[in-house]
Amino acid sequence: FEAPDGTATATFGMGCFWGPDARFGALEGVARTKVGYAGGTEPDPTYFSLGDHTEVVQVAYDPAELSYEDLLEVFWTNHDWSTSAPKRQYRSVVLAHDDEQYEVARRERAALAERTGRSVSTDVERLEGFTSAEEFHQKYELQSTPVVGDELASLYGDGFVESTVVARLNGFVAGHGSPAQREEVLAALDLPAPILMELRRHR
Ligand code: MHO
Numbered sequence: 001f002e003a004p005d006g007t008a009t010a011t012f013g014m015g016c017f018w019g020p021d022a023r024f025g026a027l028e029g030v031a032r033t034k035v036g037y038a039g040g041t042e043p044d045p046t047y048f049s050l051g052d053h054t055e056v057v058q059v060a061y062d063p064a065e066l067s068y069e070d071l072l073e074v075f076w077t078n079h080d081w082s083t084s085a086p087k088r089q090y091r092s093v094v095l096a097h098d099d100e101q102y103e104v105a106r107r108e109r110a111a112l113a114e115r116t117g118r119s120v121s122t123d124v125e126r127l128e129g130f131t132s133a134e135e136f137h138q139k140y141e142l143q144s145t146p147v148v149g150d151e152l153a154s155l156y157g158d159g160f161v162e163s164t165v166v167a168r169l170n171g172f173v174a175g176h177g178s179p180a181q182r183e184e185v186l187a188a189l190d191l192p193a194p195i196l197m198e199l200r201r202h203r
Pocket of ligand 1: 015016
């Protein structure tokens with residue numbers, strides 16, 4: 001995962017990675033998202049040979065616009081931290097990129113348990129490695145939107161996964177983002193009218 005200059009990266013497992021890819025991608029301040037496999041030891045995992053890895057999303061964000069705590073807030077409020085997933089593939093986990101992320105996430109985990117009096121199944125660990133998932137899984141919500149997905153994939157070509165705009169659109173088709181934010185992003189795009197119409201329809 002190559003993060004653009006000046007961005008920081010966070011990695012979260014919160015069930016099937018299609019959903020969080022869209023949720024984080026919709027956030028202003030997020031520069032890039034990528035889904036993949038992490039948290040295990042098996043070399044070269046793939047979707048059909050995951051070994052002990054978990055589906056995760058990596059989020060490159062601009063620390064001037066978003067803090068790690070902001071991302072953690074989205075993380076904690078959008079997965080079921082009280083139940084452990086039946087499969088390791090879908091476990092909930094924060095994979096910290098450095099000591100600071102690790103400490104912050106541990107502290108929040110402890111505070112959540114304290115505040116609610118419940119035990120938290122979500123793990124907090126250090127990131128050891130990350131293997132990008134297959135193209136088919138990247139920006140899945142957008143890729144699987146009829147017509148729009150194919151059109152954008154051909155417009156953006158190799159830049160599809162890396163694009164900030166594509167990350168936003170992936171979030172929008174999944175229902176994220178305010179109407180004002182959507183309009184601002186869409187208005188700035190030079191897309192064919194039928195595609196814009198389709199994107200506006202998804203809300
Ligand atoms: N559609 C699958 C999850 C796919 S996700 C990439 C399911 O709901 O079982 O794991």
